[in-house]
Amino acid sequence: MLHKLYGLRIPIVFSTAMLALISIALLFTLPPTLGTLAPALVDSDNTVCRVLSDGSSECYPMIFQATHEFQPIRPEQQLPKGLHIRINVATGLKEAKLVSSTETEGEPESMAVALSGSDQVVASNQDKTIQLQSKPDEFTIDHGRNDAPIAAESVQKEAVKKTGVTGDINKPVLIHRPDGETHASTHGVGLGTHQLSAFDLTLKELQSHPNHTTLMRILDHLxxxxxxxDYGIDFxxxxxxxxALLDLMRGDDLEVREHAVxxxxSAMSNNPQAxxxxxxxxxxxxxxxxxxxxTDLVHQKRFFSAFGVTIRSNVKAILSFSDDNGFKGLSKMVAYFKRNRLPELIKIRILSLFGDMIDPDMFTTHDSKSDAPxxxxxxxxxxxxxxWCKICSxxxxxxxxxxxxxxxxxxxQLLQKQGLCPS
Structure with a gap:
């Protein structure tokens, strides 16, 4: 009886083990669209292997193999200390190479963004520094510089002294761009003397008529x-x-004009002090x-957006722009609105801003007789x-x-609320 029982059980156990092995084998032989392989796996021989979107795979050393030429840094690669790192603005990829004899080797946590030709630096977040170098066409992140004069802690101390506000300098902040985009930023309150000086030099660089490549890199940084x-305020x-930016916006280069506006x-949005x-x-x-x-819709949107974020919720600016004894802004808005073939999108934005500009709830000044805003x-x-009554009719x-x-x-409704248009 026992022999019969064992005789029955052995095939069952064997079959289960075989099924498990077959399942594991199938898992690693399925196409990428069906399998569950991780995007990157570290192999036993210190290599990183990835499955690409087309189903193929690639492997490369886990430790970045630096040479004297810039090479792209692959996902999951580990970097040796003292490399020269940059962002390739053409590809958006981070690249690295060995530090040359003319460069200073230091700790890998100290990084610098090269912009121009000054020895001063602007301390940014997490011990990263913005540096101006002499090569006009080089915009790099230098890994290994040890001459950053102000660390993040110093920036924070300067901020407390300047503003009385304390906070975590490395705390992520969501920045909402006027064009609808949102990106994360880490930023401490207040700039120190060195940062202000170097930041001013960066802005002054715009007036030196740099070549197009250098100009675009400076604009990217700004x-x-x-x-x-605080950068917006100091700007x-x-x-x-x-x-300098107004001059660029008056120029013929459409790309530069759009970048400048x-x-x-960005600088004026939600920044009353700026x-x-x-x-x-x-x-x-x-x-x-x-x-x-x-004359084209893209630049019309960009420039009206810049105008809108600068004047919206800014009572002093609204009154200054609207004063009929001065710029006669509301009259100019009417004339522009009535242009032939004006895109409806621009008309909507003008009407929306007009409503904000005439909303009495925005204003603290009052009529002496009725005490109404x-x-x-x-x-x-x-x-x-x-x-305006005709346009809104x-x-x-x-x-x-x-x-x-x-x-x-x-x-x-806002015009009628103030008794300016017939009901």
Missing amino acids: DNVVSQI AKSEYGIP LIIS QEAASRFGLIYELWKLFELQ VSSIHTASADTIKE VNWSGTYTTPYKEARDRGM
């Missing part, structure tokens, strides 16, 4: 930092930054005049108000989308 509140306070948007500092350059007037000159629309002439000619009608109706 776009990355001015969305952070607006600089004697070089806004005038995006930097303005908006106030920029007012001495007449920024809102210059942005409006530049907006009027744009007084909005910017009261600075406009009677003819200008009449034109349902009888305005044309067939429009729901977003247009909603922006138009809001404008009319």
Whole structure:
């Protein structure tokens, strides 16, 4: 009986083991679309193997094999100390090479972004520093420099001394761009003397008419930092930054023009102190005049967005722009709105901003008789108000989308609320 029982059990156990082996074998022989292989696996011989999107695989050393030429750093690779690292702006890939005899070897945590030709550096986050080098066409991250004068802790101490605000300098902050994009940033409050000096030199570099490659790299750098509140403020306070970008926005290079206006948007967005500092350059007037000159939809959107983030929620700027004894901004907006073949998207944005500009709830000034809030629309002439009433009327000619009608109706409600248009 036992013999029969064991005779029955042995084949069953054997079959189960075989099935397990077969299952494991199938798992590693299935196509990538069916298997569950990790994106990168470290092999026993210190190599990294990856399954690519097309189903093929590649293997390379786990330790980066540096030479005297820049090579791309592969996923999961480990870097030896003291390498020269850069971001290839053409490919977006991080590259590394051996440090040459003319470069200083140091700790791998100390990194620098090369921008121009100054010995001063701007301390950024996590001991990374922005450095200006002499080679005009080189924009690199130098791995191994040990001459960074200000570490993150020093920046934080300077911030507390300057603002009285304490906080984690490495705490991630979500930066919401005016164009709708959101990216993470780490930033401490306040810049020290060395950072301010070098940052000013970077801005001054814009006025030296660098070649196109160097110019675009400087603009790339500025776009990355001015969305952070204190860099935005110092950018607006600089004697070089806004005038240089206004000159670039008046130029013929469409790529440079678009990049420059995006930097303005980033610096001014949700930054009242930067908006106030920029007012001495007449920024809102210059942005409006530049907006009027744009002929393609992309640049119309970019310039109107920059104008909008600079003036929206900025009561002083709204009143200054709207004053009928000054720039006559609301009158200019009417004239622009009535242009032939103006894209509906731009009309919607103008109507939306117009509603924000005349909303009495935004204003702290009051009528002495009724104690009611007084909005910017009261600075406009009677003819200008009449034109806005026509534009916001349902009888305005044309067939429009729901977003247009909603922006138009809001404008009319705000005008009627202040007794400026017939009900």
